[in-house]
């Protein structure tokens with residue numbers, strides 16, 4: 237995948253038109269805005285694994301579109317059923333790029349079912365391929381609308397829960413904005429919606445160590461400081477960057493009214509949510525200081541196939557991300573021989589979560605300390621909007 241010299245609208249992680257996909261290389265932000273040309277699913281796999289593109293929704297969309305580009309001009313020899321099998325195998329390959337976020341495997345399952353069903357109703361391979369490409373494109377188109385709905389539901393709910401406060405100070409972790417989705421963002425979408433309504437005093441964003449995807453400069457940067465700060469400055473949203481280890485002191489000072497984070501996988505029991513490493517400690521701090529703690533995520537982040545967080549595979553990334561500078565690409569900065577434990581995610585129980593904000597409304601807890609996720613998901617098809 238080569239570099240592309242065109243630079244479209246900033247904050248656009250995914251640039252797609254039928255037959256062409258370019259991904260913003262987020263490892264080089266904020267100092268450089270470079271797009272990589274993605275020719276096929278192998279390029280897509282590499283871009284996800286190397287975190288050129290990251291963020292649960294963006295990963296799923298980028299993977300699907302990388303395969304859409306691959307089959308756009310493919311001369312496929314075989315029957316429709318062979319074409320469907322070809323696509324399913326490519327989707328399985330793409331799912332292997334990163335294990336924790338469920339959005340990619342959820343999309344792969346739905347797209348695989350679609351092409352297999354289509355193959356049973358046509359004699360034309362191109363019909364199977366067309367169905368896949370259109371479904372992949374719909375993922376890109378629908379994501380922004382879903383995120384704006386998350387933002388709106390979240391802003392309304394946080395205001396209701398914060399009566400007496402004209403404006404809120406909201407802390408977020410990692411990057412859940414336009415750079416983690418097709419646009420606008422999930423948790424950062426809630427912050428955008430509060431700001432747009434005049435209800436945000438300021439946002440706090442954590443550095444979100446240790447993954448420092450710096451661009452070959454000596455400064456140590458990470459998702460929060462590099463991506464979320466970049467988005468907040470770009471949107472002129474009042475914001476303050478803090479180290480992950482400053483959060484407890486910040487909450488103790490009374491400066492934080494609420495925390496809103498994203499999710500990579502929400503277990504069906506509604507009590508376990510996987511998100512970027514450090515989320516669990518944020519939730520513990522929030523509980524101790526009586527700060528509201530929200531998870532904002534689309535329904536595609538909910539995994540009804542697992543009953544608890546123990547079944548969530550937590551990605552462990554290279555020790556070099558801690559041992560070396562510049563996201564592991566630079567020189568050694570830690571003592572040789574030291575062991576490293578570098579999980580990219582952790583799991584937060586429902587007992588520490590105030591509510592889960594989705595595009596279909598806000599999931600609140602019943603009497604006990606879990607969310608009735610299954611009933612909410614089953615009922616959302618009937619409900620237009622709730623909060």
Ligand SMILES: CSC[C@H]1O[C@H](OP(=O)(O)O)[C@H](O)[C@@H]1O
Pocket residue numbers: 290291292293337409410411412413416417422423459497498499500511512513580
């Ligand atoms: C809307 S992004 C959700 C989620 O994905 C991020 O992980 P990564 O940047 O490693 O892909 C982070 O956990 C966000 O909260």
